[in-house]
Amino acid sequence: MGDAAIERWSRQQSVLHRRDARAKIGALFAFLAAVSTTSPDSQIAFAGYALLLAAVIAAARLPFPGLLRRAALGLPFAAGFALLLWFSGERARALALLEKCYLSAAGALLLVATTPMPELLRALEILHLPRTVVLVIHFLYRYLFVISGQARRMRWAASSRGRLQFRSAAGALAVLFARSSARASGIYQAMLARGFSGQFPALAPPRWRAADAAFLIAAALASAAVRMAL
Amino acid sequence: MxxxxxxxxxxxxxxxxxxxxxxxxxxxxxxxxxxxxxxxxxxxxxxxxxxxxxxxxxxxxxxxxxxxxxxxxxxxxxxxxxxxxxxxxxxxxxxxxxxxxxxxxxxxxxxxxxxxxxxxxxxxxxxxxxxxxxxxxxxxxxxxxxxxxxxxxxxxxxxxxxxxxxxxxxxxxxxxxxxxxxxxxxxxxxxxxxxxxxxxxxxxxxTAFPAPGWIAAAALLLVAAGVLAASTYPDGIERLAAAHAPAWVHAPLAGYSFQGVEPPWLRRVLAAAAGLLLIYGACLWAGRLISRRSA
CATH class of the missing domain: 1.10.1760.20 (Arp2/3 complex 21 kDa subunit ARPC3)
Known part of the structure; x- marks a missing residue:
């Protein structure tokens, strides 16, 4: 998994990285809604969205190849349905499906590539996502790579001993569960010992500046303009 | 998926x-x-x-x-x-x-x-x-x-x-x-x-209860089957509604869309949300009623 890339990207510096996470979330929704409601026949509008995204990627000083490759991760799934559409004679819709899927994925990727996860979760909490859910996502993201690493090592070990049988795979799952559960209680004890009250203490609350409002309005207007005009 | x-x-x-x-x-x-x-x-x-x-x-x-x-x-x-x-x-x-x-x-x-x-x-x-x-x-x-x-x-x-x-x-x-x-x-x-x-x-x-549990299980299965059937044969549902529903049920949700709202997709959004909300409310209300009776 090359997920260190997102962590690295999100900690760079740029105009876009400095914007408030709430502004970026709002801009993403405006963009996604515009893309989703665009008629499949207006190919030129999709080119317009691509140009918008390219401008934002350039402004965020993110590497094009890496970003574009990552956004394509969901395409195989879409390609199946696109083929179905293509062979039932709706070529424009087949093309539009792939384009919408790719543009939306690239847009979402831009949000996480310019916003560190803690900042993003803080913004979601301010936007009234239930606090339990925010905390669970926080811990999930934090321990995801640790436990995935453990699973990968177990898979290596098993495959070097020969083909994994169904029952031994179930055993591996159980051991992984036991280790995760032990780790969870260890984490919990350690956090209680340090005075965890069920809530992460917030550092300075995010400040909403004029530039954030300007960015949000510009992004929403640009998306709407492409949607209406092209 | x-x-x-x-x-x-x-x-x-x-x-x-x-x-x-x-x-x-x-x-x-x-x-x-x-x-x-x-x-x-x-x-x-x-x-x-x-x-x-x-x-x-x-x-x-x-x-x-x-x-x-x-x-x-x-x-x-x-x-x-x-x-x-x-x-x-x-x-x-x-x-x-x-x-x-x-x-x-x-x-x-x-x-x-x-x-x-x-x-x-x-x-x-x-x-x-x-x-x-x-x-x-x-x-x-x-x-x-x-x-x-x-x-x-x-x-x-x-x-x-x-x-x-x-x-x-x-x-x-x-x-x-x-x-x-x-x-x-x-x-x-x-x-x-x-x-x-x-x-x-x-x-x-x-525990005493399983009645609401059984009802919930049955409802979930019914909804899953119903949703699948409805989406496979949408015309059938509309025909059924046209034939059997009283006018006041039919009017606001006609063709799954709200009259009098301009862009057609927004109309359908409102209609879909209203329909889901109605079902949601009905289930909630029925659940309350049943659990009160069995208590």
Whole structure:
């Protein structure tokens, strides 16, 4: 998994990285809604969205190849349905499906590539996502790579001993569960010992500046303009 | 089956984006009540576990392999409310960090897997675990996958993704195979875990009630079947409504759209949201009534 890339990207510096996470979330929704409601026949509008995204990627000083490759991760799934559409004679819709899927994925990727996860979760909490859910996502993201690493090592070990049988795979799952559960209680004890009250203490609350409002309005207007005009 | 953005039409994704957050809020509140207030690390780490468990391949038949989906396993291990919260968190991280599933379609994905999938997995376990433990666990895994897949397929069809009859039958076949695999993996995993530590899974106690439970299970199955049937034969439903519904029911939802609102897609959004809200309210009200009577 090359997920260190997102962590690295999100900690760079740029105009876009400095914007408030709430502004970026709002801009993403405006963009996604515009893309989703665009008629499949207006190919030129999709080119317009691509140009918008390219401008934002350039402004965020993110590497094009890496970003574009990552956004394509969901395409195989879409390609199946696109083929179905293509062979039932709706070529424009087949093309539009792939384009919408790719543009939306690239847009979402831009949000996480310019916003560190803690900042993003803080913004979601301010936007009234239930606090339990925010905390669970926080811990999930934090321990995801640790436990995935453990699973990968177990898979290596098993495959070097020969083909994994169904029952031994179930055993591996159980051991992984036991280790995760032990780790969870260890984490919990350690956090209680340090005075965890069920809530992460917030550092300075995010400040909403004029530039954030300007960015949000510009992004929403640009998306709407492409949607209406092209 | 994570639906990416670009597949669902605006009425479908917006309706689910409106409905999923309150449902998730209810689950979050119940999960917090059932747990020590501060023990969220457990839920987060369990989410990471399911994520990592999906990397362990189970050989199924010649040359193919499956992996755990996990909704039923979580529901059995943590209870339905906490399992919903954990599944929703997994889906959010998959959409944000791994580009697996869309952002606008996150509401629909959460509904399919974290709400319908978890409930469809928990109810058979809750109702049958004392009498037939193994088959209850198997059924939990199988039904949770089946319910999620049925809803996802229905949403795609409702969004106008054309699914020819032959492809529909084929995908149903895949769903059933997938359901059997998930049932088998869930059962094998729970058994192996119980050998390590029998205290992880408590068999639910026989409390007085199961009536609302049975009704909920039946309702879920009916809704899943109904949604699938409705999306396969939309004309049939409209004809039925035209023939039998009194005028006041029919008028505001005519053709699933609101009159007098300008852009047609917005009309359909409003109609879809209103319809779902009505059903939601009716279920809530019926549930209240039944639980009061049985108490």
């Amino acid at each position: 994570h639906i990416p953005d670009g597949f669902l039409s605006a009425p479908v994704w917006s309706a689910f984006d409106v409905l999923a957050p309150p449902a998730l809020g209810i689950a979050a509140r119940r999960a917090q009540r059932g747990l020590d207030e501060r023990n969220v690390p457990l839920l987060g780490v369990m989410g990471a576990f399911v994520f990592a468990a999906q990397m362990i391949n189970f050989p199924v038949g010649p040359g193919t392999s499956g992996h755990l989906v996990g909704a039923a396993l979580l529901a059995i291990a943590l209870g339905p409310a906490a399992a919903s919260v954990v599944m929703a968190s997994i889906l959010a991280v998959q959409a944000l960090v791994f580009q697996d599933g869309g952002i606008l379609s996150l509401g629909a994905n959460i509904f399919n897997m974290a709400i319908a999938g978890v409930l469809a997995g928990y109810l058979p376990y809750r109702l049958l675990a004392r009498a037939h433990r193994s088959s209850a666990i198997f059924l939990a895994g199988a039904l949770s996958v089946l319910a999620s897949a049925a809803f996802a397929l229905a949403e795609l069809i409702l969004s106008g993704v054309p699914v020819p009859r032959r492809v529909l039958l084929l995908s149903m076949g895949f769903f059933f195979a997938g359901a059997l695999v998930e049932g088998g993996i869930t059962l094998a995993a729970v058994r192996a875990m119980e050998r390590l530590n029998p205290r992880w899974f408590r068999t639910p106690e026989e």
